[in-house]
Amino acid sequence: MKFSAEMISAYADGELQGSEKTEFEDVLQYDVELQQALSELCGLKTQLKHTYQNIEPPTRHQYSTGSYRYAAYAVFFMLTFSIGWFSSGALNSTNSNLAQENVMSPGMQVIAEQPGKYILHISVRDKSKFKQTLDQAELLMANYQNEDQNIQLEIIANAGGLDLFREDVSPYAQRVKQLRNQYPNIKFIACSNAVERLREKGVEPNLINSVHKGATAIDQVVKRIHQGWSYIKI
Amino acid sequence: MNVFKLACRKVALVRRIEGSRSKLYRMAYAWSHDAMLADDLVQEAQMLALQKIEQLKDEAAFDGWIYTILNNVWLGYLRKTRPSEDIERIVIVDNASPEHEMLVRQIDIMVRSAMSALPNAQRQVVSLIDLDGLSYSEVADILQVPIGTVMSRLNRARSALGKAVNKNRIQQESVSQSIYTSQEKFTHGKLRVVK
Numbered sequence: 001m002k003f004s005a006e007m008i009s010a011y012a013d014g015e016l017q018g019s020e021k022t023e024f025e026d027v028l029q030y031d032v033e034l035q036q037a038l039s040e041l042c043g044l045k046t047q048l049k050h051t052y053q054n055i056e057p058p059t060r061h062q063y064s065t066g067s068y069r070y071a072a073y074a075v076f077f078m079l080t081f082s083i084g085w086f087s088s089g090a091l092n093s094t095n096s097n098l099a100q101e102n103v104m105s106p107g108m109q110v111i112a113e114q115p116g117k118y119i120l121h122i123s124v125r126d127k128s129k130f131k132q133t134l135d136q137a138e139l140l141m142a143n144y145q146n147e148d149q150n151i152q153l154e155i156i157a158n159a160g161g162l163d164l165f166r167e168d169v170s171p172y173a174q175r176v177k178q179l180r181n182q183y184p185n186i187k188f189i190a191c192s193n194a195v196e197r198l199r200e201k202g203v204e205p206n207l208i209n210s211v212h213k214g215a216t217a218i219d220q221v222v223k224r225i226h227q228g229w230s231y232i233k234i
Numbered sequence: 235m236n237v238f239k240l241a242c243r244k245v246a247l248v249r250r251i252e253g254s255r256s257k258l259y260r261m262a263y264a265w266s267h268d269a270m271l272a273d274d275l276v277q278e279a280q281m282l283a284l285q286k287i288e289q290l291k292d293e294a295a296f297d298g299w300i301y302t303i304l305n306n307v308w309l310g311y312l313r314k315t316r317p318s319e320d321i322e323r324i325v326i327v328d329n330a331s332p333e334h335e336m337l338v339r340q341i342d343i344m345v346r347s348a349m350s351a352l353p354n355a356q357r358q359v360v361s362l363i364d365l366d367g368l369s370y371s372e373v374a375d376i377l378q379v380p381i382g383t384v385m386s387r388l389n390r391a392r393s394a395l396g397k398a399v400n401k402n403r404i405q406q407e408s409v410s411q412s413i414y415t416s417q418e419k420f421t422h423g424k425l426r427v428v429k
Contacts, residue, residue: 015369
């Protein structure tokens, strides 16, 4: 056989062009061995695709349907539009944005849309990140309180981050409770997927009382982004 | 007008990230063979994509961009969970439950088993190309390796998969044959007793 296995693969994957492709096809007309190798390869490709094509992700609770979704997009659009309009600096001079800038740690990623509405997201089991999350929350609350402005804050935890909200394992369980008592407008949310994962492993997560079991982290984050909240990944 | 376009583009991108869950899940599953882990990887990748939405300048590059993010999340997971191993060579265990095994066809089990036995670097290349039909250059960009590396990994992966599937098929045929033979013997024996 004249062609290498790599060339046969390249032909099957549509990667051969021009004269290389023509030459390959010319030989393919009469070379039985090449025909068989190509046929086996195509069979393998089809089989591989077939094996995985019906694999679907587990069902998630859908937070938005129909008119609600479009309303959310409309709000998101309006906010994005207004921020874009004032992006030359008008919004940057507001107290609320100053509040935000003052509390953002270096390297922290934030999608900022609407002042006074924040969703903090923690997804790793890391004591220093837990502390950073709670510090961030306290700073935001304090800054907005100093500016005498309203703030809504959600802290959502998934994967290893869920430990922050587990009464029996969190190194900061007491601090979470104190925060909730001090600031009623902070909401703690445990990702439903993460809770389910623990249950599947035979662990019943003992969540701190004030923690809500909500949607999945991704659904909650997307929902809030649509609504113009600022997303901060710790 | 630019602002209007930007806002519309962003809304469309958020929707596209949301809508990419199934295809990302299939890919993450092909890489990890773990349903729960795949769901977590996809969730993390989608959230990172939302954070980095401004970085995507060319919408035509969306698939490559989001697969790159998924790849980074997957490699990050491997580095964290198997710090002492060479990521490219990591093979995995197909941990589908027996109940699930009953539902999938035997041939799928064979292919999945062969895929899980591939080194990670080869498994990623073959799944990106065969499950989603990405080009060699797109895969090279996603995995950040030269095209020649993509081709050689693909070739090794397909060769190993072909051998494994054929071997399994021969074994299965021989098992079927032996079951058939023993059934025949049993039937003949029974017939003799009846006689």
